[in-house]
Amino acid sequence: MKKHGILNSDIARVLATLGHTDCIVIGDCGLPIPDHVERIDLALRIGTPSFFDVLDEVLKDMQVERAVFATEVLDRNEAVMARATAMAGNGIGIDYVSHDELKRLSHDARVVIRTGEATPYANVVLYAGVIF
Template identity: 60%
Template structure:
């Protein structure tokens, strides 16, 4: 049994298979999952697990060089906007795009991790960096 990192076998496998610039989406429970993109559905009920909790868990085990958020999150979801600002302070490059553009970009993701989050625009596309 694993002692550290993700216990969820699908998330552990996806993170281990990511290469430089590959993308991974962490989504609220309402984001449409594009056909053909793997979905790891963690949702238990509305709000659980939460977006920020899931994002923090992934970031602890993932080298992120760039993150894309919906621009609407800046006004409509202050906790997500605050997390984006904190990520920028940690050296992650940020991009904000319209929610429609965000959904279109999800089609290129390796996978989507679906949470139970039920607040608006609680979604992010994480782009893999390198550890060397």
């Protein structure tokens, strides 16, 4: 049995197989997931697990060079905007695109991790970096 890190076997598997610039999406419970993209559904009920709970654990385990958020967070979700700013302060490149464009980007994701989050625009595309 794993002792540390992400215990969810599907998430651990995906993170272990990412290469440089591969991407994953962490989304709220309403984000549409393309049929051809693997879905890891963690949603138990509204709010559980939260977007931030999942994002924090993934960031502990994944080398991220860039994150993409919807421009709508800038005036519609102050908490997500603050987290994006904090991530930038930790050396992660941050980009903003329209929510429609973020949904288009999800078509190229290796996986979409669905949370129970129910606040507007609590979604992010994370691009893998390298550890060397």
